[in-house]
Each structure stands twice: as C-alpha cells, then as structure tokens.
Amino acid sequence: MEDNTENNIIQMPRIGDQAPEFTAKTTKGDITLSSFAKDKWIVMFSHPADFTPVCTTEMSGFALRKGEFEALNTELLGLSIDSIHAHLGWVNNVRNNTGVYFDFPIIADLDMKVSKLYGMLQPNESETAAVRAVFFIDPKKKVRLIMYYPLNVGRNMDEILRALEALQTSDKYSVAMPLDWKKGDKVIVPPPKTLKEMEERLADDTIERVDFYLAKKELVG
Numbered sequence: 001m002e003d004n005t006e007n008n009i010i011q012m013p014r015i016g017d018q019a020p021e022f023t024a025k026t027t028k029g030d031i032t033l034s035s036f037a038k039d040k041w042i043v044m045f046s047h048p049a050d051f052t053p054v055c056t057t058e059m060s061g062f063a064l065r066k067g068e069f070e071a072l073n074t075e076l077l078g079l080s081i082d083s084i085h086a087h088l089g090w091v092n093n094v095r096n097n098t099g100v101y102f103d104f105p106i107i108a109d110l111d112m113k114v115s116k117l118y119g120m121l122q123p124n125e126s127e128t129a130a131v132r133a134v135f136f137i138d139p140k141k142k143v144r145l146i147m148y149y150p151l152n153v154g155r156n157m158d159e160i161l162r163a164l165e166a167l168q169t170s171d172k173y174s175v176a177m178p179l180d181w182k183k184g185d186k187v188i189v190p191p192p193k194t195l196k197e198m199e200e201r202l203a204d205d206t207i208e209r210v211d212f213y214l215a216k217k218e219l220v221g
C-alpha cells in the first residue's frame with residue numbers, strides 16, 4: 001500500500017488483501033515480509049510497549065506455545081514501536097525472571113512504518129503505542145483474519161490458535177467452521193447452489209442436516 005491516508009482515515013489492510021510488503025529491524029536481524037518461506041503462514045502481532053505487564057503475559061503466551069504454531073506451519077512475528085535495545089533488555093529480563101524466552105523475531109518499529117502500514121496505531125486509543133493487533137497471513141501473503149484488541153485487554157492464545165487452525169482446515173477441505181469450532185468437531189458443508197444440488201443435499205443421509213442450507217459433516221483424513 002503506498003498512499004495509506006485518505007481524508008485523514010488510515011487505510012488498513014483488510015481481509016483478502018495482499019499483506020503490505022515491508023523490511024524491518026527485528027531481534028533476529030533485518031527481515032522482509034516477502035522473504036518468509038513461501039509455504040509458511042505468518043502470525044504477526046503488535047504489543048503496546050516492552051516492560052509492561054499485560055504485554056509480558058501475552059508475549060510469554062506466544063513464546064510458551066510457539067511449538068503449537070510451528071505444528072501449524074506458522075512463523076511468529078512480534079512488533080512494537082520500542083527500540084531493539086529495549087526489546088533485548090525485555091527479552092533478557094523476562095527470561096531471568098520467569099525462564100520464558102521470546103525466541104521469535106520482534107520488530108523494533110521506531111519510525112512506526114510497519115505499524116502505520118498495518119493500522120496498528122489507533123490514535124483515539126493511544127497516540128504513542130500500537131494496539132494489540134494480530135494479522136493472520138497465509139502462504140500467498142494474503143491477509144486472512146485480523147484481530148484488534150485495546151491496550152487494557154490481553155488476547156486469548158487458545159482463540160488465536162483455534163482461528164489459525166480453523167482457517168487452515170477450511171482451506172484444506174473447502175468447508176466452513178461453525179460457532180466455537182475446534183479440531184475434531186463437525187464442519188459446515190457449503191450450501192447448494194442449484195435446485196439439483198439442493199435435492200441431493202436433502203436426500204443425503206450421511207450428513208447432519210438441519211435444512212438444505214445448514215448441514216454438518218465429520219472430516220475424514
């Protein structure tokens with residue numbers, strides 16, 4: 001996205017958009033979005049500030065559950081508008097205090113380039129810190145799901161992982177995910193598009209059907 005302001009409204013990436021390209025300094029060296037492996041998902045998340053309590057719990061949550069993201073073929077990428085020096089001090093401080101190590105890149109977005117590009121700065125919430133955003137970016141670098149939380153409410157790691165797995169399962173099986181779906185639950189089969197398909201759906205006894213437009217099935221394989 002080049003010109004991201006129009007009538008003073010920040011143009012944020014939306015679901016389905018190509019994730020805006022950037023290069024940034026991180027705790028693991030410089031990174032460019034397009035250089036991430038072509039077969040990986042990316043969960044990119046911002047936090048308001050290093051050395052703050054809610055952020056420490058959230059970043060520890062990402063660190064402790066990094067293996068679950070890896071199992072879902074997903075790289076973690078943090079961001080705040082703090083410096084590399086602050087990030088390193090915080091990572092070391094949390095490790096010394098709790099034994100939890102933030103072993104994923106954290107962008108030092110001092111010039112706010114990336115946070116502006118992704119609409120993470122929401123001035124009516126804070127003029128000096130990024131809100132708690134989560135961008136789910138698929139292997140084609142398309143934005144697939146966005147979460148925004150305010151400064152005073154931490155995110156839910158179970159929900160972040162659930163949403164990631166729901167997206168991937170939906171893609172893999174061309175199905176949709178109902179309320180509160182989690183791995184192992186039935187999934188929604190796409191509604192029929194023609195009368196013929198509707199009649200077939202109504203005659204199908206292998207699915208759990210409320211009506212032709214609402215039916216669920218088990219996933220096999």
Ligand code: BEZ
Pocket residue numbers: 048049052053054055056129151152
């Ligand atoms: C926190 O992480 O605790 C926090 C950060 C910025 C503003 C308010 C709370």
